[in-house]
Amino acid sequence: MEQPSSSSKVTVEYHDPHDVYKLLAPGLIPRLPLRDLHWQSHNGPVRSIQTLHVELVPAGNEQSSSGPSVTSPNPKPADRDDGFQTASIGGRPASTEQVEATAVAKTGAGAAGKERRHQIPGLRRTPYLKVLLVRCDDNDTYKATTRAEIRDWIKTHASSKPTSNAENHDAFEWLIVHVVIPNTTAATQPRLSGSKAAESSSDPAAKTAALRWRGGSSTLLEKLRNDFNGSSKSAVDRVRQIRIGINDVPYDILPRVVPAVPTGYHESGQDSINAWADLIGKFKELILSCFDTRVSQYEEDIKERDIQRSLPGWNFCTFFILKEGLARGFESVGLVEDALVGYDELSVGLDAIIQEQAITGNAEAHGGALLAHTEELKNIALKAIQQASLGSMDDEQAVDLQGGNQALVDNFHNIPINSSKKAYRELILANNVSLFDFRCYVFGRQISLLLRLGNASSSREELLAKLREQQELVPRGVAPATPMPARTDEAENLLHLAEICRRALQFVPAISTVARNDLMSSIMSADSQISVENPIAIEVVNNVVASFAFSVAQQILAQTSSKALPIPPSTLTVPDGHEPKAAIPEPKTMMHPARQSSLSLRSGQRPPPSPVGFPPGRTTEENTPFIRTGLEDLAAQRAELYSLSRNILEECGKKRGWSGGWAAVPMVGEPGVAEMDDISLDDDDPKANPLANLGTETSASMAGLNNELLRTALRAKDDFHRLYEILTDKALRHYAVASHAHSVQKSMADLAVLKFHLGQYSEASFFFYETIPSFGEAGWSLLELSMLLMFAKSLKELRKLDDYVNKALRQLLCKAAAAEKERIQQKSLLRIRASSKRQYPEPSSMSGLFTDLLHVSSSLGKEVKIPLVSLFCDVELDGPPVYDEMQDSFSVFLKLHCLIVDTFEATKISLRITSVSGSNQEIWLQTEAPITINPGKNKIRLRSMVMVAGSYEVDQIHLSSANVVLHHDRDIVQLDVTAPGTVKNHRVNLYQRAGALDARLIATKEVHLGRNNTLELEVLSGWNNIKSCEVKIRSVTGGVRLLMNEATVLGSIQPSKRPEGGVFAFGAFPAHTSILIKFPFSIENDLASVAVKAEVSFSTENGDFAFSRTSSVPITLALGVNVQDVFKHDKLFSRFTVSAASDSPLRLFKSELLGSDMFESQFGAPPSHPILIFTKQPASLLYKVQRKPGAKVNPKKKQTMHLRLYYSVVQEEIEALLGKTLAEELEQEGLLDYSALVVAKVVSLIDGALSSSELEKVALLGDLRTDFLSGVKWEKLFPGLGRMSAPAPGDGSPAAAIAHFMDSWLKRHPKLPLRHPDPSATQPKTIIIPVDIPPITIVHTADIQLQQPLLSMDTGAARAGGGYPTVCTNQVLPATLHLKWTRIWDTAVSDSTRLTVGAKSPTHVGGRSQDLEFGYEITAPPDTWLLGGRRKGHFVIPAMPNPDGDECLTSTPETEADIPLLLIPLREGWLPLPVVEIREATGNGGLESADSGPGDHHCEMDYRNLGETVHVIADRGEVTLSLDASGPGGGPLVLESERRLGLDGRVVA
Secondary structure: OOOOOOOOEEEEEEEOOOOOHHHHHHHHHHHOOEEEEEEEOOOOOEEEEEEEEEEEEEOOOOHHHHOOOOOOOOOOOOOOOOOOOOOOOOOOOOOHHHHOHHHHHHHHOOOOOOOOOOOOHHHOOOOOEEEEEEEOOOHHHHHHHHHHHHHHHHHHHOOOOOOOHHHHHHOOEEEEEEEEOOOOHHHHOOOOOHHHHHHHOOOHHHHHHHHOOOOOOOOHHHHHHHHHOOOOOOOOOOEEEEEOOHHHOOOOOOOOOOOOOOOOOOOOHHHHHHHHHHHHHHHHHHHHHHHHHHHHHHHHHHHHHHHHHHOOOOEHHHHHHHHHHHHHHHHHOOOHHHHHHHHHHHHHHHHHHHHHHHHHOOOOOOEOOOEOOOHHHHHHHHHHHHHHHHOOOOOOOOOOOOOHHHHHHHHHHHOOOOOOOOOHHHHHHOOOOEHHHHHHHHHHHHHHHHHHHOOOHHHHHHHHHHHHHHHHOOOOOOOOOOOOOOOOOOOOOHHHHHHHHHHHHHHHHHHHHHHHHHHHHHHOOOOOOOOOOOHHHHHHHHHHHHHHHHHHHHHHHHHOOOOOOOOOOOOOOOHHHOOOOOOOOOHHHHHOOOOOOOOOOOOOOOOOOOOOOOOOOOOOOOOOOOOOOOHHHHHHHHHHHHHHHHHHHHHHHHOOOOOOOHHHOOOOOOOOOOOOOOOOOOOOOHHHOHHHHHHHHOOOOOOOOOOHHHHHHOOOHHHHHHHHHHHHHHHHHHHHHHOOHHHHHHHHHHHHHHHHHOOOHHHHHHHHHHHHHHHHHOOOHHHHHHHHHHHHHHHHHOOOHHHHHHHHHHHHHHHHHHHHHHHHHHHHOOOOOOOOOOOOOOHHHHOOHHHHHHHHHOOOOOOEEEEHHHHEEEEEEOOOOEEOOOOOOEEEEEEEEEOOOOOEEEOEEEEEEEEOOOOOOEEEEEOOOOEEEOOEEEEEEEEEOEEOOEEEEEEEEEEEEOOEEEEEEHHHHOOOOOOOOOOEOOEEEEOOOOOOOEEEEEEOOEEEOOOOEEEEEEEEOOOOOEOEEEEEEEEOOOOEEEOHHHOEEEOOOOOOOOOEOOEEEEOOEOOOOEEEEEEEEEEOOOOOEEEEEEEEEEEEOOEEEEEEEEEEEEOOOOEEEEEEEEEOOOOEEEEEEEEEOOOOOEEEEEEEEEOOOOEEEEEOOOOOOOEEEEOOEOEEEEEEEEEOOOOOOOOOOOOOEEEEEEEEEHHHHHHHHHHHHHHHHHHHOOOHHHHHHHHHHHHHOHHHHOOHHHHHHHHHHOEEEOHHHOOOOHHHHOOOOOOOOOOOOOOOOHHHHHHHHHHHHHHHOOEEEOOOOOOOOOOOEEEEEEEOOOOOOEEEEEEEEEOOOOOOOOOOOOOOOOOOOOEEOOOOEEEEEEEEEEOOOOOOOOOOEEOOOOOOOOEEOOOOOOOEEEEEEEEOOOOOEEEEEOOEEEEEEOOOOOOOOOOOOEOOOOOOEEEEEEEEEOOOEEEEOOEEEEEEEOOOOOEOOOOOOOOOOOEEEEEOOOOOEEEEEOOEEEEEEEOOOOOHHHOOEEEEEEEOOOOOOOOOO
């Protein structure tokens, strides 16, 4: 194949009249190629050239201007290319110029003088730089001969002024290199003289020697520059000097005589390095200058020719050569991107010319005509037709394939795209090229440039070859002065390699059409006697085109192969461990297949398959870093090329009746489509057309298939399948690297179908399992079904029954059902436009699959679960529940559409409904016998013997048949019940019928706060004659504990066995009877209500039934009671304040304060009617409590009293009134079954409808207005009740009948009288509240008594009635403070008594057994009373001689105290008497504080004078005042005053 140039190369011509090149080459060649050049583009930014190869060509060789270069100093043939050419590798010509080199050399050989330039600039081959190598050992020689020789050479070869602009295409630069030999006079001279030499040298010794140089003379280098550089400031320096080291000169060339006058100057190593760097820099400068001149001229000429496009005689081929010259110039200096742009423009231009010629039909007027056919294609086609006609194409011995034409055939098909395999440029210039050759040449050049940009392996190999070639140019026996540059392994540019593949994918279809037209044109040519209608000719044309396209694809795959692609290893396995009949080698080998009878596969060539699919990457021996940029693009494009190659192979195989398996795929489409045959509409008899038969017989001919790989695959069916499999696998692995998931799945599907077609079911099942889901997601339903059928057959053949059922049949049935569902939906829709042409599976193709599923699943050990919605659609409940007559059961009808084509029997169908209220209540309904399920619509009755009122939703549906369970779970399918696929009409509303069994939870009417509260559960049998019954009670409220061990059953019906764990078992009891179970409970936290669930299981003659109900009752108290105690000497007054604890008023019928062993109570006259208690208006009850005579304090005696209140709640009276009234009238209207439902709904509306003020109004007026129910939408409150058997108003539904009844009932009863409940007729609610009498150690009584008789201002004597008289201010009032005490209220046992060791009775250690000391204090405001007497004092209460007795409980006159006092009122008015405080004395003689500690004795004081006042008036009768300001402070002065009569006193002025 072609090895395009991978490096830049320009020609440098050297003239060596003194034979010094062999001395210069060891130092020059290792410094090549030139690196890091920068050229300023005319139309863009600065372009960087990383590497520029230089080809050194000796002068005087004809090939320097018209052909390949001459041999190097080491004789070896080598092909040379100039600045506009590409190199050659492997002995092939690198360009079209080399193909014609022989002819050009013959005409130009021996020609003297200046060469004749070609008239087309694009074909000229001239050097960029001419170098004259000069040897001059001393100044005398320079003056005598050397200077004249240089001038002659410049005049002859280096004319710097072109005579015309056309010569700018051949622009070049020239340079003089002075080569200095050791042991000569020139070697002893410095480069420059004087200070310049000292500045330029880096060696101190050399500087000193240079300074000693004779200042009057110049060095040889200075003489050369002065003579040949020019005198202007802008003149270019064209002289350089290189000094050869003594060790670098062969001994026979080295001068033997040393100069007689040595100067002591010698050049250092750094000076030598600087000289070489200066020379290389000058090379770069001059080459770029020449290149810039040439590019400018080319661009100017191209622009001029392009403007002339519309003129007569304009030829595209000539324009192509001119513009290609510019592109090759860019390529020569390494600007490959610019060169590629040029070829892309030329390709577009060629397409435009061909299109213009096709439109106008005049080729000569639009760029010139091209050849109608290609001679090589013609020869190949004719030879193939001849061989096919002889019938010997398949026999290699019958045809001489080793002749001269066979090499042409092999070259044409094995390396089809090669821009140097023929003289394309000369053919184009001569207008002797066909469109096929033209396109192949342009594409070949584009590929060559892209390979260079991509740093492909072929370009790197060529670079190494060039480096070796340059190294071989060094004369043998002379070591290079500089080592060769090390090899740099640069990374490939995968984006450019991907671009090659992308262009190839566009090129192959286009060139195939061109090749086909070319072949048909060649057959139709005058020298051909074969008709184009000949089937053999048609087959040969197809084979040649297919072979060429296949070869192009394989060539591109080989050229873009990269180790940077992490292609995973193949997963293909070899069945039974045998080697395949045909094996496909790697891409490079595929380009040059070995000629052998059969292809073999070495053992271990392919790694074993991975059990888990594709591994993450392939394992290579060398650690190749993967380049991420462009990786996926390259992998994807290469995968497309593999797919293209496989498609070509598949088309060739179809002619032989071979396929990849898709032709045998089972069809599941519409009926009759697969059986249709194409019928010819021609009237001719097929037998009368021999060409048709001939075409059929020759359709499998091998003629024209010259690609060895394709021919090998088409020799045998196994080889075809093997190559088909390998190409598909390679495409799959490349798609996997490119992350093209859909293409990976498509390739896996191709492998699966192929394996199935070949009977390799194990591998086929693996690929089917991996790829089938992707086709379903992409919407390929019919294809998915076909693949599922093959997958199922594969698993069945492998006897993998579990996978056959769960992975194949189940999926197949579900997908077929989905397609059937879609077909039904499309059919039911009314479409305005035409119906869809989408195909759906034929039911007959799916027949028997579900039956097979039932049969095979029976042998499996576990159930096969399939979602119900996958095989059924339109699942819905048909109407509301249907209740059985006189039975506590109900039924629902389930409608579903079966999408399965087989009829089967369902052993059981069950349905679960769950409560929507958030509870865990669920009810199962199921069929009573097996049901036959037919394709299409089915209606099934499901019955439940469990009755729990409430709202439900369908949660689960189970349909069982054999070992297959079709299930529907709402939580799994979709949380949104309105989404497609869920059950329609999924709501189920169950209500409690009036005559059915019921369980009612009732809060007990008697509440005892000192004990656990109790609840009552009433079970009513309704219409059921119960044989046996079991009641289970449990709490559903957290923190509530039911004390079932204390539960009791009230009434005549008792449990048949002892209750355990809240379960009560009863025997038979008749209809319309009830059981009452009473049980206490305890709570851990404060709760407003308690919920209890009652589950009743009972049996009747109709079967076993179950009932469940969760009821909640409030446990908060309806009222609140506060008590206030007032202690007296011998009695206690307790005031009880009763208030409503809720918004509802209360009726208090009666109250009782029950006595105890220690105390008794008395109440005044009871009210004649119940007392109404409101939230803001409580009731007050006053009781007098006295200690029972003779009652002794004893721990065994109960001291706690109990307050019992009889009451009712007005809201509960309203609820009872509404319930009774509605139930009676509903029964009259024939709606008795719905009475419990209606009453419960109406009662639930009371809380939100009646406010606190409205309840108070009802309680006061005694009337309940029903208008709060008028705005309710009754029909919406009772959904899902079904239809009534009897005629009903409205639409005949119970909801409409109930709504009509409620509307009429509200009209009839705008008000309902709320009568006072009769406590004798109905038992009111009672609450018993424990009342503890607080133990008081001492109760003191203090009484201030004014002494009698007391002079009064009214009568002059004390009042006999006991009231205090009116007194005067400052009047002395004698009084006595009387103190007494009692211990009768000291009833504490736990604090005052305890049993001592050995004692028979409690020993009192409290206040009874010891003396108690108290202190009193009389206080009054200082501006009100002036107190006289003993205001403070202490007194002692003696201990009881017998603490258990009744002696000394109360003070006697001996133990009471009378303390005299004097009270003088200080101001007028009604003055309260002074305050007396009594406190227990402390140990230090003081009184205890008000906040005494817990260990102190508790005492109370009864202050008898609390609230008593004394009327005080002024004691002056007459007062004489002075009105002047002589009084104190300038006020009036009291002269005299006179007291009231009867009072003796003194006037205080």
